[in-house]
Amino acid sequence: MPLGVRIFLVYFLFVGLTGYFVLSTVMDEIRPGVRQSTEETLVDTANLLAEILRDDLKRGTLAQSQLPELLQAYGKRSPQADIWGVRKTEVNHRIYVTDARGIVLLDSSGAAVGQDYSRWNDVHLTLRGKYGARSTRESADDPDSSVMYVAAPIRDGERIIGVVSVSKPNRTLQPYIDRSQRRLAWLGAGLIGLGLLVGGLLSWWLSGALRRLTRYAQAVSEGRRAELPRYRGGELAQLAEAVERMRVQLEGREYVERYVHSLTHELKSPLAAIRGAAELLEGEMPAQQRARFVGNIAGESERLQQVIERLLSLAQVEQRQGLEERVAVPLRELVEELLQARIRTDVKIENLLGADAVVMGERFLLRQALANLLDNALDFTPAGGTIRFSAEREDGNWRLALFNQGEPIPDYALPRLTERFYSLPRPGSGRKSTGLGLNFVAEIAALHGGELWVGNVEGGVEARLTLPA
Incomplete structure (x- = not known):
């Protein structure tokens, strides 16, 4: 299972379970909270009425007062009141008054006058000087039909002469409870959803950052060129820098070993030729033969210089993980510049590149790549032959083709053309080059995100360099 998915699942379980328990706890507390608040209001109302009713109950004139009518x-x-979105169209309080024996003297509903309520907890407890309250169902089978009763004593000095009880049906509170629970449910679900969204984005970002770093490490381990991911501070940036330092140190050691091995291998042959010629020159020989050996020394010395220069250029390109600049480079202008410095009167050179053939890259490196391809084509094109530059647009890239008339490349050599130090004998002289030119071009193409292909076509050989437009 990917790390990002595991992080998200842990975050999901934590946020989901925490949100569920908190939300369910708060939802369960809404109903008793509303009822407790209502009970507190009923207590105040009952005590207020007890003071109002005291004198009439003491004088025995309760039935003759205006209270029954009121x-x-x-x-x-x-009332026609709009209370936080809930419409209230009727009053719901029931008020009844009993004497000291619990006999109902006055009832706002008119249903219980004369009945004995001394057994009901609200009246029973209040007559004994305690807090009297009860909750009774109007219908025994309906839990939502319960009615809350709160009583207050009517006193004559220290003596309790009666009880006034105020009731409120719980069903009248349910709309407010339902509204609060709905709002809380939506708000809680929204917060949980937002938390999960943040967790998902965090997991996606973290896993994406780690994937980029993993791809970079895999590319480095496979010897492919890759660009180091960039992070803005924090542990990820430190990890990326540590991986890059490790790559540089490991590649540096391996590259030096490979570089020294290749260099010593290629220097053996020209050094042996120079040493042999120098030893022969120490003896007496005809002037013509001496000149030939001096020429050999000069030629091999030049070859040594070319090998060293090409290796240094190749080393610089191979060690780079990206371009130092990325600018628009017109191919036709670049080729014209190269042709002015390389002129062969016995070879026809055609530049069929259009003005719209523009690639993005590093001009200096692209010039070196085209120069190597052109030098290679000039070496293998016989007198009277043709060299032709052309290009075509394909899938967001420019494919530059360099064709030269000449003998086809042997089948055994085709897969080794870009191999370091591998070279074919030049027509006429039979001499080989350093074998670094096409390898150098392939490295530059890869650095630009393109590729190099060299193969036989009708009438000669063609090198194709694919570069981003």
């Missing part, structure tokens, strides 16, 4: 009128009121 309670009846109260029950008929229609």
